[in-house]
Amino acid sequence: EHPSNAQVFLRKKQIKIITDIENHLVNKYLKKIKSSYSYISDIKGKVITIFESNQNNDAIRDVFNKFSIGLPKSDSFINEIIDKNASYSPVMRFILLDKKKRIFTTERFCFRGSIDDWISIGESDSLEKLLKTFIKHLGKESLFDIY
Numbered sequence: 001e002h003p004s005n006a007q008v009f010l011r012k013k014q015i016k017i018i019t020d021i022e023n024h025l026v027n028k029y030l031k032k033i034k035s036s037y038s039y040i041s042d043i044k045g046k047v048i049t050i051f052e053s054n055q056n057n058d059a060i061r062d063v064f065n066k067f068s069i070g071l072p073k074s075d076s077f078i079n080e081i082i083d084k085n086a087s088y089s090p091v092m093r094f095i096l097l098d099k100k101k102r103i104f105t106t107e108r109f110c111f112r113g114s115i116d117d118w119i120s121i122g123e124s125d126s127l128e129k130l131l132k133t134f135i136k137h138l139g140k141e142s143l144f145d146i147y
Contacts, residue, residue: 003051003088029131035139046096051088121146
């Protein structure tokens with residue numbers, strides 16, 4: 001499934017380049033994020049891409065609570081509706097540079113009209129060090145100050 005538009009693709013089984021441990025590590029850091037947005041990861045080849053929801057979940061909850069007359073208002077019900085209707089955009093990615101040493105580089109998506117492309121941020125390092133350095137900026141304006 002492609003996270004940005006939920007398209008599903010059938011393809012041959014791909015050789016695993018990113019380990020299950022690295023995938024688990026990324027998801028662990030994503031769960032720690034305190035933000036009004038949701039985050040998911042996707043792995044293709046040697047690239048781990050982080051996607052951010054296009055909608056502010058807190059704002060949707062507020063609207064739902066104000067205008068949902070006669071509908072259940074439990075957090076789990078509202079979260080289910082938000083998750084089913086969410087759309088995502090890529091915001092950050094980690095690219096494996098050295099398979100033996102497990103060295104990654106980080107890029108963030110630049111949303112400037114003239115650029116609209118991935119730009120490198122920071123130095124190459126272990127995935128965990130890069131996650132500690134950059135994941136904390138997701139959902140914050142400080143993300144756009146990193147280049």
